Structures are given as structure tokens and as C-alpha cells.
Amino acid sequence: MLAALVPQGRGLKAATAIPAIIDAVMQAVTKGPLNVDPMQSATQGAIGAGARMVGKGAEWAGDLGDSKILRSLRLNPSETTDASITMLPKLAKEEGARLTKASEGAIRRKAQQTGSGGLEELADAMGKSRRGEAVAPSRDSGWLNEIVMNFLRRPHRQMAMGQALSNPFGVDMKSKIAPL
Secondary structure, eight states: OHHHHSGGGGSHHHHHHHHHHHHHHHHHHHHOGGGOOHHHHHHHHHHHHHHHHHHHHHHHHHHHHHHHHHHHTTOOGGGOOHHHHHHHHHHHHHHTOOSSHHHHHHHHHHHHHHTOHHHHHHHHHHHHHHHHHHTOOOOOOSOHHHHHHHHHHSHHHHHHHHHHHHSGGGOOIIIIITTO
């Protein structure tokens, strides 16, 4: 836990070394300085390194989910600001957005009630993506891999996959699970 509280502890070396050193010091205090078990300290260091890797994996899954949510909105690069790229996936996760007419209507109503421009922008992007998918040309070539990828590339499925990756069980992977 101490390794996670200091900025240097976020690196792999410190995440390994700090628990190992603390365990060695605790052994020296309780058993005496000549009775320190190096394997026990090394095990604590390995656990610290493993915990860091799990945290990095959770952060990666959160980033991947945010990316999928953003891609499902099919934003026009020339009209999109950096603030929108950061804000829209966050709002979509908070609202539990799905690319359906009902979800878009609920977000639009909430935007009108709260006066939030970000929610209005999210509802607009959801509507454009949903309508664009409805009139998109077919890309089926008959190959099995193409059929599967076309199935997964659909915006509403990408939105659902992004929500599941970045917010499993209603907990944000990147901001809640990864730091732990």
C-alpha cells in the first residue's frame, strides 16, 4: 500500500522493492536482524509487482473501453475538440448510454432539464451514429471473418463492448480499480 501512495511507487522497480524492503525491516524488528528470510521478502516484492501489473491491465481495459465508446459515436474529426474526446466517453459511461432511440431520448431530456451542453452533444452524436448505421451500405463479402467483424463493428455493439470493458459491474476500471 505504501508503494501506491508515493509517485515513485507506480514504477515496476519501486512496486517490487518497497514491499520487499518493508517486509525485510519488519522481519528484522520482530525476529532479529540475523533471522531475515530473503525468500519471504522476495515473495512480498513479487506480490507488489503482480499488483502493479493487474492495475496496469485494469487501466488498459478502461482505456480500450473508452476508445470503443468514442469510436461507436462516429464523430467527425474536423468538428471534434480534444475536450469532447475526453468528455463524451465519460458522460456515456455515467449515463449508461446505449445507441438506441430510447437512450438518446432519455439523455436529450436530461440535457434539457439540467442545461448540460455535454449531454446535448452526446445525444446529438448518438443520434447521428444511430441514423448513419441504419443507412450504411452492406460490407458483407461472405467470408466468415468479415461476417464476424461486421457484426462486432456495428456502433451499438461497440458502445456495449466499451461500456462492459470500462465499467464492469458499474465500477470505472480506469479511475477506481486501476489505482487500487
